[in-house]
Amino acid sequence: MKKTIILVALMMTQATVADTVLGFYAGVSNWQHDMAGNINSDISSSDRVDIDFDNGGNIFYAALEHPVPFLPNIKIQQNDVQAEGLINISDVAAFPGQSVDVIGDIDFSHVDMMLYYEVLDNWINLDLGLSFKYFDGYSDFNYQELLDDRSDFDDVIPMLYGKGQVDLPLTGFSVYGSVEALSFDSNDVTDFEVGVNYESKMGLGGVIGYRALSVDLVNIGDLTSDLEIDGFFAGINFHF
Template sequence: MKRVSVGFIAFTVSVITPLAHADTLSAGFGVGLWKTSPSGTLNNINIKQDAGLGTENNSYAWAYINHPLPFVPNVRIERIDQSYSGTGTVSSFLDTSFNGNETHTRMTLDQTDALLYWGFSLPLIRFDYGLGAKQVSGDVTITDINSNSSHQSLNETLPIGYLSGQLSLPSLPITLSADTKTLRSRFNDTTFKARYDITTFGLKLGAEAGYRTQIINSNDINNLNIDMKIDGYFAGITLVF
């Protein structure tokens, strides 16, 4: 992973913080399921055709707090737990060759995002922008019917930029939003969603649904050559006040 210098971070913060508007005190929390389908390659392996990895239901959660303190960033935390398994015909992985006609692959790719951001609001519209870190924690294990096995961890912390926009529909308890977390061309995590507030006062209970896409094109994660796309629809419940 290429480190982001302290000087670069300080410069970025010095540029964006004067634009920040103070928020009112607010917070939110959400949990749900993301129906994901991975595709692409991991080293020399096509994870769909060779490894047989298919669609899975994976859990996610997020929480944020906005506050009225000027120039102090707001905080958002996100978590995804991803696990995939499949049966295929992988010939080799890293230094291990598989002699059997059938291989079993298991991949986990859990992620935790910690974001510091500032925001400003216009009538019906809000924009957020900031910086953060994405911690990737997982592994890949491939085993054949002759008990040959290869295991590789997938652990790294990546610096990311964060942008978000929200649109509240007038006279309706519906909020449309989009956000992206990115590390140039090596990583992108983009979400489009709609939230419907079932209750519209005090602690708002709601439901959300949308589409999320992650693109990983990197050798930063344990020096593996990863060219992978993970996408699918999601739905969950929210509490916002």
């Protein structure tokens, strides 16, 4: 995996394609997501807790594209990904043979920083680069103040990044897809997004789409998880 990242980085440093003008992008959207799968917890005698929550959070981003060759463009995105609810657990370690309702609170909020080059920049757009996904979250399971198992995780995961977009001429509409992906040892993280953009001549626009985040990690700090977080989002954006 390290060799793949180094190879992509070397290829990007040789790119001569850059944006013809200075551009700044910003936006906010609301992501209504489902969070399902399992995550480690000592509150269960099996050391794993199955969850299935419906929640939502906001996504904020800002991006700068410039005409300077060899220097990558940059996008920073804050993702609020938190879910909570009741979980019925029949194998609570402290109460063998009993079934209890445990309160679960999972926070996979993170910041993405993408460094990318515009390989194509016309009615068909292609961005390629690297991203760094910084998780600063926790999992917390408690039962009536008698049991409380909290795990915090704080880690940066480097990933490959790509985005393709097709503009629909004379309409202001475009369709796009983007992906961040990483796989090493028994760890796999994929962040996939597709959507439809609209941008007016004033630069103000909107977006609707679907996003799926898969987090399958083993012993990253105190975290072991196999979670799928997916759902639809809608938002507004502005291009200066």
